[in-house]
Amino acid sequence: MIRVGVVGYGTIGKRVAAAVGRQSDMVVAGVAKRSPDYAAALARETATPIYASDEDAVAAFESAGIRTEGTVADLVDRADVVVDATPAGVGAENRELYAETGTPAVLQGGEDADVADVSFNARANYEAAAGADSVRVLSCNCTGLARLLAPLDEAYGVRSARATLVRRGGDPGQTDRGPINDILPDPMGESHHAADVREVLPDVDIRTHGVKVPTTVMHLQTVRVRLDDPPANARSVRRTLAAEPRLMFVTGEFGIEGCGDLMDVGRDSERPRTDLWENCVFEESIELAGNECTLFQAIDQESDVVPENIDAIRAVTGVADAGESRHMTDRALGVGSLPTSPAHTAEVAPVDGDA
Amino acid sequence: MIRVGVVGYGTIGKRVAAAVGRQSDMVVAGVAKRSPDYAAALARETATPIYASDEDAVAAFESAGIRTEGTVADLVDRADVVVDATPAGVGAENRELYAETGTPAVLQGGEDADVADVSFNARANYEAAAGADSVRVLSCNCTGLARLLAPLDEAYGVRSARATLVRRGGDPGQTDRGPINDILPDPMGESHHAADVREVLPDVDIRTHGVKVPTTVMHLQTVRVRLDDPPANARSVRRTLAAEPRLMFVTGEFGIEGCGDLMDVGRDSERPRTDLWENCVFEESIELAGNECTLFQAIDQESDVVPENIDAIRAVTGVADAGESRHMTDRALGVGSLPTSPAHTAEVAPVDGDA
Numbered sequence A, B: 001m002i003r004v005g006v007v008g009y010g011t012i013g014k015r016v017a018a019a020v021g022r023q024s025d026m027v028v029a030g031v032a033k034r035s036p037d038y039a040a041a042l043a044r045e046t047a048t049p050i051y052a053s054d055e056d057a058v059a060a061f062e063s064a065g066i067r068t069e070g071t072v073a074d075l076v077d078r079a080d081v082v083v084d085a086t087p088a089g090v091g092a093e094n095r096e097l098y099a100e101t102g103t104p105a106v107l108q109g110g111e112d113a114d115v116a117d118v119s120f121n122a123r124a125n126y127e128a129a130a131g132a133d134s135v136r137v138l139s140c141n142c143t144g145l146a147r148l149l150a151p152l153d154e155a156y157g158v159r160s161a162r163a164t165l166v167r168r169g170g171d172p173g174q175t176d177r178g179p180i181n182d183i184l185p186d187p188m189g190e191s192h193h194a195a196d197v198r199e200v201l202p203d204v205d206i207r208t209h210g211v212k213v214p215t216t217v218m219h220l221q222t223v224r225v226r227l228d229d230p231p232a233n234a235r236s237v238r239r240t241l242a243a244e245p246r247l248m249f250v251t252g253e254f255g256i257e258g259c260g261d262l263m264d265v266g267r268d269s270e271r272p273r274t275d276l277w278e279n280c281v282f283e284e285s286i287e288l289a290g291n292e293c294t295l296f297q298a299i300d301q302e303s304d305v306v307p308e309n310i311d312a313i314r315a316v317t318g319v320a321d322a323g324e325s326r327h328m329t330d331r332a333l334g335v336g337s338l339p340t341s342p343a344h345t346a347e348v349a350p351v352d353g354d355a
Helices: A011-021 A038-045 A055-063 A072-078 A090-101 A140-156 A193-200 A234-242 A259-268 A306-317 A322-333 A344-348 B011-021 B038-045 B055-063 B072-078 B090-100 B140-156 B193-200 B234-242 B259-268 B306-317 B322-333 B344-348
Strands: A002-007 A026-033 A050-052 A081-084 A105-107 A118-120 A134-137 A158-168 A184-190 A206-213 A219-227 A247-250 A279-282 A287-289 A292-299 B002-007 B026-033 B050-052 B081-084 B105-107 B118-120 B134-137 B158-168 B184-190 B206-213 B219-227 B247-250 B279-282 B287-289 B292-299
Touching: A002 A011, A002 A072, A002 A306, A011 A026, A011 A038, A011 A081, A011 A306, A011 A322, A026 A038, A026 A072, A038 A050, A038 B259, A050 A055, A050 A072, A072 A090, A081 A090, A081 A306, A090 A105, A090 A134, A105 A306, A118 A193, A118 A306, A134 A306, A140 A158, A140 A193, A140 A206, A140 A219, A140 A234, A140 A247, A140 A279, A140 A292, A158 A193, A193 A206, A234 A247, A234 A287, A259 B038, A306 A322, B002 B011, B002 B072, B002 B306, B011 B026, B011 B038, B011 B081, B011 B306, B011 B322, B026 B038, B026 B072, B038 B050, B050 B055, B050 B072, B072 B090, B081 B090, B081 B306, B090 B105, B090 B134, B105 B306, B118 B193, B118 B306, B134 B306, B140 B158, B140 B193, B140 B206, B140 B219, B140 B234, B140 B247, B140 B279, B140 B292, B158 B193, B193 B206, B234 B247, B234 B287, B306 B322
Parallel strands: A002 A026, A002 A081, A026 A050, A081 A105, A105 A134, A118 A134, A158 A206, A247 A279, B002 B026, B002 B081, B026 B050, B081 B105, B105 B134, B118 B134, B158 B206, B247 B279
Antiparallel strands: A158 A219, A184 A206, A219 A292, A279 A292, A287 A292, B158 B219, B184 B206, B219 B292, B279 B292, B287 B292
């Protein structure tokens, strides 16, 4: 059993800890946190060992009646692997502690690329993480792009990819982030996402723009891909994509027409925290005109990187190859299990005469 | 076992069906639905018997690959009690069917008060529903008010209650409802909520205003109550309210400062659909100045009426009294179980010298 320490117990950290708990080959050594809030109180209910960020924090937890097992240094000492899900920039500071103790570390896409030996996506470059001391899981939007582009590149060759990422302003509890009534170019010009995707798919010509809007649920991406060797029709593209467990087709036939509906699907399913770990690909939006394939996909910014973090743990410890790990992760979590499209199953089956 | 038919499988209906499934003394006879959407597809996964609203709908379900057991008339025929959670106005149309077959019916607060023999709140007037052919569960906001005012009235006498209900524009999937960037008096003047609360607490002098804002999560109420016989201090009020399982204290000490945080609490808990069935009373907001007690409470518009629907089923079938039913419902669902305030437990214990 791989003992996993989760440092940072916010949006990503608590989801990764819960996902680790559902794997048969790993166990949560503990979670480290800065403040004794409701997330800590709920973690206590599940008997998760809690560590404080430092000695001052230990005292704060104690006065809130929440027992801790020590500080983050103690947790790192007791873990085989650390997943660092602290706010952007803190991971870079923690990196030294992991290096000193020789503990392999999985960091997040909010950090700069040079925080780790290699950037990581389980579908695009799992093998590159073998034997690395540290890996950086791509951010939510970039994870969504890599999952889509890797199979398209394998099947048809991606000549170029252009995407606009319409991004939620903040997570549900991040009340003081904007915009509150605006549509913002962010940044003003090409966005960093393209460079991050190239970290895991170095040969893909990709460019991206980001836009921020006043919602708290999901990102919506428009993706436009030119293919080297396009198939005869969009149906073949759909079949290629439908074979990917982490691409979930959603359809207006089942009443799913936007991110609000997807949020409700998440709640109607029995998933932890109503998470949608898969890219939600709007089936009706998939079009092919000549060599140009276009589609919409929605990305749950809070949860899509969770399966990739689990795979990254296996990659750095060398216990499974890419296909094995993704299969174990998906089965343990239930990735690809939601009935969000009546056509999905049928589309997976080969059709005679399709290119 | 009480066989419960749920007619209307939207926001409320699907939650009531799930809650019925968790009770030891009732079972879901089936759910009736108009269209074969994702909610139907997910219901099929849990082996819930599905009925279509009419013969045309049966065909639509069939072509979507979702098996139905008949129409709503068949479901009513096979149920001991019906919970009608159809859109406002449809319950009034369905009422005749329930009366014809002599099936007791639980309707929702979106209907006019005269749709049923009696309006219902499990804390305020459970006994009034005994032997009724039909009851109407108060709407979400009114349920929240009745739960708060009933214990205050018992403990101190409510001389008058004034409330402003700041209401979300729509549920997460209701994309075409407004306002999208406005704060609307709605209605322009006193709101109907006061009259609805008087249906279950007829002696209470209450007046209400409603305001609509561009969010999809929760209502926030400011409540101002003048007491006939006020206690010595706000701490006593807190103790009185803390004894009510359906009033959940939430606090900034645990990082809960608004509805976005509450949404995240719901997700971090393991509740179905992340529902917050309780009134979420902001502990720090409870004040007492002379005989005037004030507070903020947030109401999950999608789920707070669910426990009341379960109790209403027991009330019309006469299988339990108010205290028994509320206890059974709360225990089966886990109402009152979340650690959202470090002080909650301490506050429940009597304190010497308090009035």
